[in-house]
Amino acid sequence: MAVSIKDIARAAGVSHSTVSRALADSPLVRDETKQRIRHLAREMGYSPSAIARGLVTKRTRTIGLVVTTIADPFVAEVVRGVEETALDRGYNIVLCNSNAEPQRELAAVNTLREKRVDGIIVSASRVGDLYLPMLVGTGVPIVLVNNEHSGSYAYSVVTDDEAGGRLATEYLLDLGHTKIAYISGPELSSTSANRLRGYEQALKARGLMPDLQWIVPGNGSARSGEEGMARLLSLADPPSAVFCYNDVTAIGALLAARRLGWNVPGQVSVMGYDDIAFAAYTNPALTTVEQRKYEMGSLAMKMMLDLLDGAASVENVLLPPHLIERESCAPPNPGEGSEPSPGFQRR
DSSP states (O other), rough: OOHHHHHHHHHHHHHHHHHHHHHHHHSSHHHHHHHHHHHHHHHHHOOOOOOHHHHHHHHOEEEEEEEETSHHHHHHHHHHHHHHHHTTTEEEEEEEEEOOOOOHHHHHHHHHHHOOOOOOESSOHHHHSHHHHHHHHTTSSSESSEEEOOSSSEEEEEHHHHHHHHHHHHHHHTTTOOEEEEEETTTOOHHHEEEOOOEEEEHHHHTTTOOOOGEOOOSHHHHHHEEEHHHHTSSSSSSSEEEEESSHHHHHHHHHHHHHHTTTTTEEEOOBBBBBBGGGGSSSOOBBEEEEHHHHHHHHHHHHHHHHTOSOOOOOOOOEOEEESSSOOOOOOOTTSOOOOTTTTTO
16 A cells, blocks of 8 residues: 555644645745655555645646657767656656648647646647647647747747858869759748758859759658659769758658669769767768757757756757768769660669
């Protein structure tokens, strides 16, 4: 049978309220009394009820975390950062996987309402755009990861994606490429739009105009990388380098190039974004723009804790991108991109 505050009060010879105050570290109880009551509580195996504590503090010490899909390596690292930081501070996480489906996203929002979470963290999901007003209606703090939203009711932890797009494109330009394509992310993604903006800025700064036929749609998946690369390599004037929305897209692009008989980076260079764990193990190893994914999750949780603690000043976090140079990019060769390598066979 579970030990209650009444049992501790009886053993200590004090009132129930004194035990409650002692366990809550109230200044109204003398230190020696606190120590005696806590010692008794440990000996008797007392465990405070989270439900009862929540009724008193109006807190559940639970944070809702909404993600598009846990299968995304980027999201998995963000989740780890959120969860480990939460556990260190005595908070639990309720994870909702929306799979980018409107009905599941709506169900995720309703689940968090029912759980009476203390705060909500949203990572790279349409929830941040489509259902943020509904989330605001829960009356709890909201922190967005890898997504920004104008308004005073939500805070964000993001990488400077516009700077990241410039960084990736400038690197390819510095290698000597002038025919640089971009395979985009989801149509309504602000991160993809910002990376595209950085790409365009870098080209224009070198006196180059973005060629619309070299900007192809994607959705962040490997399949969209395959399809985008196949489309680009089939052009009469194909690009010599391809900048991809994320590493998963770039992995698909690498596969398409190999299947079509194009040498990477000998004939076409491929640039990713995120620096997921798999990026170092592709063939060739993927040059990419790093996002500090674990740190983003950890910072989001720390920001949430500051909001819950009523910190006087909480500011959005904008992290700088970093280029990770590996083997998938190289200077262009004369006449590159005109036809596949004779050493490869089309399949």
